[in-house]
Amino acid sequence: MNKPSLFGTTLSELQEIVAEIGMPKFTARQIANWLYKKDVAAIADMTDISAENRRILEEKFDLGLVQHSKVQVSVDGTKKYLFPVGALKFIEAAYIPEQTRKTLCVSSQVGCKMGCLFCMTGKQGFQANLSAGQIVNQVRNLPEKDQLTNLVYMGMGEPFDNMEEVMKSLEIFTSEWGYGWSPKRITVSTIGIVPAIKRFLDESQCHLAVSLHTPFEDERKMLMPIQTVFSLSEVLETIRSYDLGRQRRVSFEYIMFKDLNDTPRHVKELARILNGIRCRINLIRFHPIPNTPLKGSDDAAIEQFMVALNNKGIRTTIRVSRGQDIYAACGLLSTKELVKKPVDD
Amino acid sequence: MTSLDFTGTKKLTLNPVSITGRVEIAPSVFLISFRRDFSFIPGQVLALAMQPTDQYRFYSIASGMQDPEVKLLFDLKPGGQLTPALAAVNPGDIIYTSMPTGNFYGTAKPAVWIAAGTGIAPFLSMWRSGLKRDKILVHSGRFLHSFYFEEEFKSLENNYIRCCTRESGDGLYFGRINKWIEEQKRLPNDRRYFLCGSAEMVVDTRDALIEKGISYENIIAEIYF
Numbered sequence: 191m192n193k194p195s196l197f198g199t200t201l202s203e204l205q206e207i208v209a210e211i212g213m214p215k216f217t218a219r220q221i222a223n224w225l226y227k228k229d230v231a232a233i234a235d236m237t238d239i240s241a242e243n244r245r246i247l248e249e250k251f252d253l254g255l256v257q258h259s260k261v262q263v264s265v266d267g268t269k270k271y272l273f274p275v276g277a278l279k280f281i282e283a284a285y286i287p288e289q290t291r292k293t294l295c296v297s298s299q300v301g302c303k304m305g306c307l308f309c310m311t312g313k314q315g316f317q318a319n320l321s322a323g324q325i326v327n328q329v330r331n332l333p334e335k336d337q338l339t340n341l342v343y344m345g346m347g348e349p350f351d352n353m354e355e356v357m358k359s360l361e362i363f364t365s366e367w368g369y370g371w372s373p374k375r376i377t378v379s380t381i382g383i384v385p386a387i388k389r390f391l392d393e394s395q396c397h398l399a400v401s402l403h404t405p406f407e408d409e410r411k412m413l414m415p416i417q418t419v420f421s422l423s424e425v426l427e428t429i430r431s432y433d434l435g436r437q438r439r440v441s442f443e444y445i446m447f448k449d450l451n452d453t454p455r456h457v458k459e460l461a462r463i464l465n466g467i468r469c470r471i472n473l474i475r476f477h478p479i480p481n482t483p484l485k486g487s488d489d490a491a492i493e494q495f496m497v498a499l500n501n502k503g504i505r506t507t508i509r510v511s512r513g514q515d516i517y518a519a520c521g522l523l524s525t526k527e528l529v530k531k532p533v534d535d
Numbered sequence: 536m537t538s539l540d541f542t543g544t545k546k547l548t549l550n551p552v553s554i555t556g557r558v559e560i561a562p563s564v565f566l567i568s569f570r571r572d573f574s575f576i577p578g579q580v581l582a583l584a585m586q587p588t589d590q591y592r593f594y595s596i597a598s599g600m601q602d603p604e605v606k607l608l609f610d611l612k613p614g615g616q617l618t619p620a621l622a623a624v625n626p627g628d629i630i631y632t633s634m635p636t637g638n639f640y641g642t643a644k645p646a647v648w649i650a651a652g653t654g655i656a657p658f659l660s661m662w663r664s665g666l667k668r669d670k671i672l673v674h675s676g677r678f679l680h681s682f683y684f685e686e687e688f689k690s691l692e693n694n695y696i697r698c699c700t701r702e703s704g705d706g707l708y709f710g711r712i713n714k715w716i717e718e719q720k721r722l723p724n725d726r727r728y729f730l731c732g733s734a735e736m737v738v739d740t741r742d743a744l745i746e747k748g749i750s751y752e753n754i755i756a757e758i759y760f
Contacts, residue, residue, distance in 0.1 A: 303734040305758050307741070307751055315735035385547065411638075415737065415756040418639040419580065419593060481742055483751045 195254020196233065196247070197225055197330070198323020200358055201367045211250070213243050219367060221247075226368045229330065231255070254323045257331050258283075268513030271332065272525070275300060275324050279317055280525040281346050283328040284518040293340040296328045297523065298356050299347025304381055306401075306414045308445055310479045310517070311346045314526035320347070322358035329363070341371070343378040344399070346523045350378075350386030360394050373397075379443065381416045382425040391432050400425060402442040402471070404451040405459035422463070430467055440469045445476050445521070446487035452495050461502040470505040477511065477519045549587045549631035554624045555604060561680045563611040564653065565622050566597065567630075568604040575600060575635035577661040578729075578757075581607065582633035585620045589631075592617050595656035595731070595757070596635065599663030608656040608683065639729070639757040645669035647723065649712060649740055651732030652676055657757065658731065659684055669726075670694065675712045675736075677701045712736070716743040724749060730756040 199207065204218035220238055224230040233248045259280075260272040269285040281297040300317040302309070328345075329335055341363065343349040349356045356378065362368040363376060373395035380387060381401045390398065402422070404410050411417040429440055442464070446452050460471070473496055476486030487495070492508055499506040513519050556568040577600055582591040598606035611622045624630060641661030648658040648670060655674055662670075672691055675698040676682050688695045698715050699707045708715050716722070728744055730737050737756045745751055 301734075303758060305734045305737045305741075305756060312734070313738055313742075315733070315738060407638075411755055412752050415758045418755070418757045419637050421638060481746065483745050 193250060193252045195321070195323045196221065196251045197254035198321055198326055198358070198362070199225075200322075200361050201365065211243075211246055213246075217243065222367045226362060227370075254327070255331060256324070256327055262516040262518070264513040264516045264518060266512055266515075268516065268518050269334075270513060270516050270518035270523075271328070273324075273328060273331070275320060276318065278528070280528045281320065281324075281328075282518070282523045282525060283332070283345055284513055284523065285332060285334055286512045286518075287334070287337075291339045292334060292337045293342055294329060294332060294334075294338055295342050295345045295523075296325055297345035297347055298325060298343055298349040298352050300525065302347045303351060304348050304414070304416055306381065308403075308413060308447070308476060308479070308482065308484055309521045310524040310526075311521070313479065314524050319352040319355060322355045322362060325355060325359040326362050329369075339375060341376045342399075343376075344520070346525070348381055348383070350380040350383040350390065353386050353389065357389070357393060360396055364394075364396070374437065377439075377441070381414055382420050382422065383416070384420045384424050384428050387425065387428050391429075391434070395438060397439040397441070398429075399441045399443055399472075400429070402444050402460075403447075405456060405463050409451065426463060426467065434468070436468075440467065442469060442471045443474060444471050445474045446492050446495065447476055448485040448487045448491070450484065452487040452491050454498065457495065457498040457502065460499060461504060464504060470507065471499060473506060473508045474520050475509075475511050477514055477522050479522065547582055547591075547633045547636065549582065549584055549591060549633055551587075551629045552605075552632050554626055554628045554630060556626060557622075557624055559622075560608075560683055563622075564608070564683065565611060565618075566606055566608050567621065567624060568598075568606050569630075569632075571598070571603060571605045573634055576638075577641040577664040577666060578637070578639040578657045579635040580637040580639075580657075581605070581635060583607065583617065583621070584631045585617065587631045590616065591631075591633070593637070595639075595660065597656040597659045599660060599665070602663065608653045608659070610653050637757075639731070639755065641666045641729075642727070643668065645723070645726040647671045647673065647726060647728045649673045649728060649730045649732075650675070651712070651736040652681065653683070654731035654733075654736070654757075654759070655683055656731070658729070659687070662687065671723075672696070673698065673712055673715065675700065675732075679704050679707070711739075713739050713743045716740070716747060719747065722747050722749060724753075726753070728754045730754065732759065734758050 208217045224236045258271040258273050262270045267287050271283045279300045284295040286293045301314045302311045303316040305312045363371045364373045377397040377399050379399035496506045511519050552569040558566045560566050580593040580595050584591040594607045597608040612618045671694040673696045679702050682697045697707045698712050703709045737758050
């Protein structure tokens with residue numbers, strides 16, 4: 191039987207562990223220090239912990255670090271890393287270097303339950319939630335870790351469908367006992383699970399991104415099944431009920447579909463529904479997936495849409511597509527080919 | 536009316552209800568009941584928990600909008616956080632539910648309902664609420680006993696298709712919904728398709744329908760989140 195992993199445990203969990211084993215209380219901070227600040231490679235290397243206590247820890251725990259098993263490099267410098275997560279399961283993380291920013295797009299689930307019409311990850315169904323350790327491991331074992339400036343939870347899976355582990359991972363990234371990152375360097379993206387948005391806004395200081403894709407509820411229902419449970423108006427009502435100050439950012443992701451959501455009618459409605467929310471819209475080129483009935487808007491239409499929204503006073507940018515040739519771009523991450531699970535109904 | 540009227544976050548407060556019945560309608564598949572003291576639209580869901588502070592899960596209402604009791608259908612998931620306790624409730628026990636929420640609404644217009652397993656629940660609610668005309672129901676299940684409430688739907692005659700993936704039987708189609716869709720010469724293109732099931736089922740079925748020429752604009756899905 192596999193031993194539990196130390197990597198991915200929070201300080202409070204470590205305090206419980208050391209108390210249970212009968213180690214001094216301060217050992218919890220020592221372990222956290224080794225795990226998240228000193229990048230220790232083995233429990234035996236935690237040399238400020240007594241040899242006997244290290245032996246006990248090794249007996250009860252694995253460190254839980256996992257190296258990537260494959261990397262693909264795009265012509266634009268984007269790298270897609272494949273990480274194994276347990277038996278026959280894999281996730282991808284995309285490293286996106288730019289002039290001043292180096293961003294890692296991490297996964298939170300193997301596959302996804304949300305079934306959005308435009309997303310490749312959704313095509314593989316759902317296989318597993320990642321543990322906090324498996325989420326943080328994507329950063330810990332990234333060869334470019336020390337160059338990272340930003341982290342986005344926009345890889346495989348819906349982060350807010352794995353709330354406990356995602357919140358633990360955010361705690362590890364942002365705590366002084368963990369990686370000590372500013373929460374302003376981290377953005378978590380959701381399709382709009384309302385209770386989880388509330389918890390996230392209450393308990394975390396990280397930025398929030400919401401997949402919007404159309405301001406019209408009936409249209410959104412065709413694109414995103416979550417709309418049948420949590421409506422867009424409810425999502426916006428929730429966000430509007432928070433005073434996020436000037437430091438914390440809410441952005442809306444908007445994939446541009448030709449003749450579907452790129453019309454002046456959409457600009458007008460976006461301006462109406464986002465009124466009163468200090469936010470920005472990221473326009474994203476659609477990266478076609480197999481058998482999709484959707485078509486991407488052309489560059490001129492996207493540019494025009496951006497200008498129209500900016501003229502309405504909504505700060506709008508166009509996200510540069512990266513890593514499309516290695517299927518690392520937005521909506522293209524998938525390990526479906528590696529999933530051999532039969533589905534019989 | 537917008538969905539906001541039904542799904543305001545404040546309405547997700549969980550309130551106690553007293554169980555009036557629990558029936559195991561098939562192996563590990565349960566139907567629980569409690570008295571209805573709210574109105575709802577067929578296709579809506581309730582958040583459900585054993586305690587008001589527990590993490591809740593959503594379940595489609597399986598009863599008609601005029602029925603005196605609300606019924607909820609679920610699979611027992613061994614090791615799950617909610618269903619083992621839910622499967623053990625007895626009349627008089629208290630569980631906690633939200634007000635109805637969601638907008639996977641039934642319609643009086645012609646429609647094709649496609650369900651996998653307990654995904655039949657919202658369609659049963661629509662059916663029991665009187666939305667019976669011009670409906671085609673495609674239901675998939677693994678075993679002969681997986682076609683819950685089949686007696687009620689038999690009046691649909693040829694418009695009731697049961698896809699059984701592991702057993703053969705009279706009047707059943709042997710195979711997955713996708714295979715059934717692929718084999719159809721023509722599917723009606725003048726009506727909406729409502730899908731309810733797991734993420735895999737919804738994605739695969741939606742792809743198969745689109746492949747058959749059904750516009751994605753006519754496909755509405757509810758996934759077991």
